[in-house]
Amino acid sequence: MPVIMGTAGHIDHGKTTLIKALTGIDCDRLAEEKKRGITIELGFAFMDLPGGARLGVIDVPGHERFVKNMVAGAAGIDFVMLVIAADEGVMPQTREHLDICTLLGVETGLVALTKTDMVDADWLAMVTDDVRAGLAGTFLADAPLFPVSSHTGTGLPELRAALAALAAGFAPRRRSDLARLPIDRVFTLKGHGTVVTGTLIAGAFRLGEDVQLYPTDTRSKIRGLQSHGETVEESPAGRRTAVNLAGLEVEDIERGEVLARPGTLFPDTVWEVELACLASAPRAIKHRTEVHFHHGTRELLARVHLLDREKLEPGQTAVCQMRFPEPLAGVYGDRVVVRSGAPLRTMAGGRVLSPMGRKIKRFDEAAAPVLAAMATATGADLVALQLSRAGAEGLGFSRLMTLTDLESKALDKALTTLCDKGGAALVDRDGKEGRHFVHGEVLAALSKSLADFMAAYHAREPLKLGISRSELASTWGKALSPKLFHFVIERQLRAGVFATGQDVLRLAGHKVSLASDQAKLRGILLDAYQKGGLTPPNVKDILEPLNLTFKEAQPVYKVLMDEGRIVKAQEGMYFCAEAIATLTEKVRAYYAAGATDMGPAEFRELTGLSRKFLIALLEYLDKEKVTVRVGDKRQLRKK
Structure with missing residues (x-):
C-alpha cells in the first residue's frame, strides 16, 4: 500500500535541500520561494524504493507565518521526518510542528540532524543530547536519529536505507471505498484544463468517474489522473494524486475543498470533537472562544462550545462542539488542529466524533455518557450509538459510513449483527442515502407510543371500530417519514398488537363498547x-x-x-x-x-x-x- 512521508521542522533547517538530496526533486517550485530561499507552499516529491515501490514525500514550510500550509500537508502523511539543523538545535517551529503531528495522530517517524558539515564533533554530540532531551515524552522519543549533510552526502545512504525500511514495514490504515482527496493545489495545465492535487486519504479514484466538490454541490467528471508524474487509470489511497476535472474553471474551485463521489459526504456547520489542549499551551481555551480550525487542507474560523465546563485547561481533554460560519465536510475519526488567533499558535487538536453534530444543551447529564462512549466505541457499538442519536430520523448507509469510518463490508456486517439482535431495523431498502436504518430502542418507543395513542383513541371514540391510516398518519405519524410510519404499523400488525378491517386499524382486543x-x-x-x-x-x-x-x-x-x-x-x-x-x-x-x-x-x-x-x-x-x-x-x- 502506498505510504506518504512528511517533513517537519523549523525554517531554514534544510528540509527542502535534504529532500532534493534524497530524491533529486526540488520542492521549491515558486519564483518567490527560490528568490527568498524559504518554502512557502507545500512541495511534493517521491523516492523510489527497493522492489519498485515509491515513497511519496510532502515538504512543508517551516516559517511560523506558513504553519497553516504545514498543517494542510501534515494532514495526509503516514510518518514524519523531523528535520533539525545541527548548528541551531531545537527551535520554536520544531516544537510546534511536532505538536501538530501529534495532534494529527502521527505516531511514527525518524529524526534527521542536518548541516553536520557546519559543526565539529563536540558540538554535534552536544546538540544530539539536546535533541534527545527535547524529544523526551513525544512519539519520537525513541526514534532513530541520523546526522546528515545534504552538501557532502554524509549520512545520506544510511538515512535513505532507514526511510526505505520504515516505509516497507508501515501498514497505514485507510478505507478502501470512501474516496476523499482534500485539495491543496488548483491550477490550469495547458492542453488539459483545470487540475487539482492532493493526497488521496481514502478510497480510490478511477478515470471517467463522476465526482463532487464539497462542501459545495459542484459536480464534474475525472478526465485524467496522474500520480507521481505518471498517467494512471486508477489512483489508490496514500498516493499524491493530480485530477484533471472536466467542465470546471480554476475559479470554480477553492483550496481546502474535498473531492469525493457524489452523495458520500454531508457538510455541516456543527461538529462534535474530542479536543485535547496541549500541556504547553500558554492559556486555557474558554467557552465560545474563536479559533483557527484546521481540517485536511481547509482552514476556517470556528467557535469552541464547551459542553461540560467553562474552560479547557492545558493538558485537559473534553468533548466539545465546533461551530462554523459555513458547512464543512468530514468523517468520524478525522484529525483536526486548533490554533489561537492572537498570537497565532497551536493550542489544541483532536478527533472528530460526529461531522454532523446535534443540538446539545450545556451541562446535559444525559448527553455526557453518550459523547464519552462515542470517543471509545468501535464497530457495531459505534453504529448503534449513532443510530440511537439519530432517533426517528434514522440514518442511511452512506451517512453511517461518514459517522463511523467503517468500510462498507464492515458496516454491512455490523448492521446485520444489530438487526439480527433487534438492535436496529431496516425500514427502507431504497432510501436516498442507501438502505435506511432505525435503532431498535427507537422503534420500541414508537411502537409503545402508537399503542398508547390507539388506546386513547378507543377510549375517546368508543363507538368507532378503529382509525383510518390517513387519519393516523396526519395525527400520530405526522412527524415520521412515510416509510417509517408504514414500517411501525406493519410491525404491530405482525406482532398481533393491531388488527385491521373495514379499512381501519385498531388494537387487536378492541371491541365497540355500547352503553x-x-x-x-x-x-x-x-x-x-x-x-x-x-x-x-x-x-x-x-x-x-x-x-x-x-x-x-x-x-x-x-x-x-x-x-x-x-x-x-x-x-x-x-x-x-x-x-x-x-x-x-x-x-x-x-x-x-x-x-x-x-x-x-x-x-x-x-x-x-x-x-x-x-x-x-x-x-x-x-x-x-x-x-x-x-x-x-x-x-x-x-x-
Whole structure:
C-alpha cells in the first residue's frame, strides 16, 4: 500500500535541500520561494524504493507565518521526518510542528540532524543530547536519529536505507471505498484544463468517474489522473494524486475543498470533537472562544462550545462542539488542529466524533455518557450509538459510513449483527442515502407510543371500530417519514398488537363498547333491517316511536356499518348486508346465464322491487363496481 512521508521542522533547517538530496526533486517550485530561499507552499516529491515501490514525500514550510500550509500537508502523511539543523538545535517551529503531528495522530517517524558539515564533533554530540532531551515524552522519543549533510552526502545512504525500511514495514490504515482527496493545489495545465492535487486519504479514484466538490454541490467528471508524474487509470489511497476535472474553471474551485463521489459526504456547520489542549499551551481555551480550525487542507474560523465546563485547561481533554460560519465536510475519526488567533499558535487538536453534530444543551447529564462512549466505541457499538442519536430520523448507509469510518463490508456486517439482535431495523431498502436504518430502542418507543395513542383513541371514540391510516398518519405519524410510519404499523400488525378491517386499524382486543341504551338500539335497528331485507323501513319510521333523532342514532348506525352488518345505499336508505350480498350473487348469476345487459325493467323482474328501492340499488351496484352503466342499461363490470 502506498505510504506518504512528511517533513517537519523549523525554517531554514534544510528540509527542502535534504529532500532534493534524497530524491533529486526540488520542492521549491515558486519564483518567490527560490528568490527568498524559504518554502512557502507545500512541495511534493517521491523516492523510489527497493522492489519498485515509491515513497511519496510532502515538504512543508517551516516559517511560523506558513504553519497553516504545514498543517494542510501534515494532514495526509503516514510518518514524519523531523528535520533539525545541527548548528541551531531545537527551535520554536520544531516544537510546534511536532505538536501538530501529534495532534494529527502521527505516531511514527525518524529524526534527521542536518548541516553536520557546519559543526565539529563536540558540538554535534552536544546538540544530539539536546535533541534527545527535547524529544523526551513525544512519539519520537525513541526514534532513530541520523546526522546528515545534504552538501557532502554524509549520512545520506544510511538515512535513505532507514526511510526505505520504515516505509516497507508501515501498514497505514485507510478505507478502501470512501474516496476523499482534500485539495491543496488548483491550477490550469495547458492542453488539459483545470487540475487539482492532493493526497488521496481514502478510497480510490478511477478515470471517467463522476465526482463532487464539497462542501459545495459542484459536480464534474475525472478526465485524467496522474500520480507521481505518471498517467494512471486508477489512483489508490496514500498516493499524491493530480485530477484533471472536466467542465470546471480554476475559479470554480477553492483550496481546502474535498473531492469525493457524489452523495458520500454531508457538510455541516456543527461538529462534535474530542479536543485535547496541549500541556504547553500558554492559556486555557474558554467557552465560545474563536479559533483557527484546521481540517485536511481547509482552514476556517470556528467557535469552541464547551459542553461540560467553562474552560479547557492545558493538558485537559473534553468533548466539545465546533461551530462554523459555513458547512464543512468530514468523517468520524478525522484529525483536526486548533490554533489561537492572537498570537497565532497551536493550542489544541483532536478527533472528530460526529461531522454532523446535534443540538446539545450545556451541562446535559444525559448527553455526557453518550459523547464519552462515542470517543471509545468501535464497530457495531459505534453504529448503534449513532443510530440511537439519530432517533426517528434514522440514518442511511452512506451517512453511517461518514459517522463511523467503517468500510462498507464492515458496516454491512455490523448492521446485520444489530438487526439480527433487534438492535436496529431496516425500514427502507431504497432510501436516498442507501438502505435506511432505525435503532431498535427507537422503534420500541414508537411502537409503545402508537399503542398508547390507539388506546386513547378507543377510549375517546368508543363507538368507532378503529382509525383510518390517513387519519393516523396526519395525527400520530405526522412527524415520521412515510416509510417509517408504514414500517411501525406493519410491525404491530405482525406482532398481533393491531388488527385491521373495514379499512381501519385498531388494537387487536378492541371491541365497540355500547352503553345499555345504545346496545338496545343496535338490536332494534339490526332486527328491523334484517326483517326488511331489500325493502327496509324508513329511518324515520324506526326512530320516531323511540323518540330519537337520526343525529342521536347516527353513532349506532356507524357501528353497524363498521361491523359490516348494514350498508348505506344512499342518504337515509340502509339495507341489511346479508340481503345485499344475496342480491349481488343473483345479479352475477343473471349475467352468467348469458345476459349481456340489464335495464330497470329486467332488474324489477329479477327482484320484484318497486322503483323506490330499484333505482337506489342499481346505483349502489354501480358504486360498488358490480355493474357499470352504459346508456340506460347496466353491464357486468369485468375485472
